[in-house]
Amino acid sequence: MATPTHYAYNTTGQRIRQQDLVSLLKADWLKQEAGPRGQLFSEYSLTQYLDLEYRLGEKILTNDQDSLLTKSTGERKKLLLAYQLAQNPDYLILDHPFDGLDLETVKALKAQLRLLAGHTAILQLYTRHEDLLTFCTDTLVFENGTFYKGGKLKPKDPDLKAEAEYQMPQALTASSDMPEVLIEFRDVSVSFGDTCVLQNITWQIKKAETWQLTGANGSGKTTLLSMITGDSVKGYGKELYIFGTKKGSGESVWELKKKIGYVTPVLTERFDGMHSVSDMVVGGIYDSVGLYKRPTSLERSIAAQWIALIGLESKSSSRFRDLSEVNKRLVLIARAMIKNPPLLILDEPTFALGDQDAALVVGLINKLSESTRAAIIYVSHRQEPGLRVDREFRLTKTEKGSVGTLKEG
Numbered sequence: 001m002a003t004p005t006h007y008a009y010n011t012t013g014q015r016i017r018q019q020d021l022v023s024l025l026k027a028d029w030l031k032q033e034a035g036p037r038g039q040l041f042s043e044y045s046l047t048q049y050l051d052l053e054y055r056l057g058e059k060i061l062t063n064d065q066d067s068l069l070t071k072s073t074g075e076r077k078k079l080l081l082a083y084q085l086a087q088n089p090d091y092l093i094l095d096h097p098f099d100g101l102d103l104e105t106v107k108a109l110k111a112q113l114r115l116l117a118g119h120t121a122i123l124q125l126y127t128r129h130e131d132l133l134t135f136c137t138d139t140l141v142f143e144n145g146t147f148y149k150g151g152k153l154k155p156k157d158p159d160l161k162a163e164a165e166y167q168m169p170q171a172l173t174a175s176s177d178m179p180e181v182l183i184e185f186r187d188v189s190v191s192f193g194d195t196c197v198l199q200n201i202t203w204q205i206k207k208a209e210t211w212q213l214t215g216a217n218g219s220g221k222t223t224l225l226s227m228i229t230g231d232s233v234k235g236y237g238k239e240l241y242i243f244g245t246k247k248g249s250g251e252s253v254w255e256l257k258k259k260i261g262y263v264t265p266v267l268t269e270r271f272d273g274m275h276s277v278s279d280m281v282v283g284g285i286y287d288s289v290g291l292y293k294r295p296t297s298l299e300r301s302i303a304a305q306w307i308a309l310i311g312l313e314s315k316s317s318s319r320f321r322d323l324s325e326v327n328k329r330l331v332l333i334a335r336a337m338i339k340n341p342p343l344l345i346l347d348e349p350t351f352a353l354g355d356q357d358a359a360l361v362v363g364l365i366n367k368l369s370e371s372t373r374a375a376i377i378y379v380s381h382r383q384e385p386g387l388r389v390d391r392e393f394r395l396t397k398t399e400k401g402s403v404g405t406l407k408e409g
């Protein structure tokens with residue numbers, strides 16, 4: 001049997017919809033070339049299995065005792081791929097397969113795909129140059145929602161933009177009295193049922209420090225962050241101190257959220273209304289989606305400074321939902337920062353961005369960490385080129401839950 005042709009397509013700057021992927025899955029040219037049976041590995045396929053379990057209790061990717069709903073992002077992806085490979089497909093469409101996966105898993109998956117490529121056609125959609133599967137020799141053409149065969153893939157250097165020049169806006173309010181240690185976990189352990197996920201975590205985050213939180217898929221990063229933001233009750237009754245107050249003994253979750261800027265790509269999907277860029281940034285002062293209160297001229301002026309900082313003056317009145325993905329991320333960061341929070345949490349802010357776009361986000365984060373007093377927790381599986389973080393808190397899985405280690409320097 002001849003080795004199949006493998007394709008890769010860089011989606012940077014394109015809007016690829018679910019139905020475009022589904023039509024590629026059904027494309028006649030692909031079936032004729034590779035064989036009749038294809039699988040689509042994407043967020044979309046995963047959502048369908050999650051939906052089946054959520055609505056009908058039907059479990060296809062896990063056994064009956066287990067649940068897809070409680071798995072971490074990476075764990076879900078691994079289960080989906082294992083299931084799809086067991087179907088013995090003739091071709092496999094991989095929609096940004098490595099986003100959200102830890103480095104070890106990416107390495108193992110690349111090796112597994114290389115073996116698979118001997119007999120199964122691979123079609124990879126990607127944005128980051130480092131993700132490109134080296135055995136993909138051909139490219140696709142995407143026009144009017146349809147993918148066609150393209151010519152040979154030309155190796156291309158990522159051609160990164162220089163870090164953008166950013167001018168910091170003035171602070172809207174002075175930071176209220178904050179203790180030097182903003183967040184403190186003292187020997188905190190967390191379990192779900194009989195399973196211990198975090199074991200004896202001890203971690204201090206002080207004013208103006210920049211941390212990268214790392215750890216393999218399922219090591220407990222989201223669990224740890226949700227205890228800080230108040231989105232999980234797991235922190236209550238533990239030796240966890242947020243802005244000097246023991247968790248559960250003082251402020252409401254609402255009060256807490258006022259002091260934390262939180263950015264995750266998932267947030268972009270929540271703002272699908274008519275809000276302008278300017279309203280989105282001003283809305284960050286009150287954490288509101290629409291504007292329920294007329295902003296003061298000072299608030300408007302500081303929002304304008306933030307919008308200038310991220311280079312979007314000309315799009316101030318554009319609708320947020322019409323922006324490119326990277327511009328949406330920059331707006332969300334400005335929106336999180338306008339209230340001058342003592343803590344900024346960035347959960348995979350470069351997720352699914354292309355190399356140049358990721359470099360823009362990294363440039364903004366560097367500027368924030370140099371020029372503001374906010375402590376930053378940055379979560380990502382990628383080691384972003386150029387990102388300046390001085391401390392790392394690493395979760396390492398053990399049989400009794402993940403343990404945390406600090407790395408400075």
Ligand SMILES: Nc1ncnc2c1ncn2[C@@H]1O[C@H](COP(=O)(O)OP(=O)(O)OP(=O)(O)O)[C@@H](O)[C@H]1O
Nearest residue numbers: 070071072073074192197217218219220221222223
């Ligand atoms: N509500 C829950 N019930 C049972 N188990 C859970 C629940 N929430 C999380 N877990 C488990 O806790 C572990 C840690 O999950 P978490 O989402 O915090 O990991 P993560 O480090 O953020 O992973 P990823 O990098 O893949 O996003 C996982 O094994 C997950 O299955």
